[in-house]
Amino acid sequence: MSGLRSRLLELVQEDFPIDARPYRCLAERLGTTEDDVLAELRGMWDEGLLRDLSPVLSPRALGSVTTLCCLRVPPERVEETAALVSAYEEVTHNYERDHEWNLWFALVAASRARIDTILREIEQATGLGPVRDLPARRVFKLRAVFRMEER
DSSP states (O other): OOHHHHHHHHHHHHOOOOSSSHHHHHHHHHTSOHHHHHHHHHHHHHTTSOOOOOOOOOTTTTTOEEEEEEEOOOGGGHHHHHHHHHTSTTEEEEEEOSSSSOEEEEEEESOHHHHHHHHHHHHHHHOSOOOEEEOOSSOOOOOOOOOOOOO
16 A cells, blocks of 8 residues: 555555545545545545545434444344334444344434434334334443554
């Protein structure tokens, strides 16, 4: 991996500029041009090295309410139930686990009342019994930064 590429990857992970021209700011820090930065990022995207370049926002800091939920779903109804759950715009993702409570999903909503409404609707629509609601009591966030060593 080139020196420019590795330094660029570290910068976009740790100190992405909030600016009308963020790629120009990155280029200035790296001693190159905005076109070079964009070409490197496009190249990494095309090669499958880069799969996303987006902010990680804190829902709580934005005034939203979050919770993790799970539901017991018979294997033959997992696809159907996952589709029903995913139809709510407040559901960020869902996944199947090998457990009695096998369909898990995360919710981010404007209020606790909205979360309660969604959970009641899911319970009524599926007829599968209660949705287990597991709001975080404490938030633990790991900061994952991948160091790019030149080889």
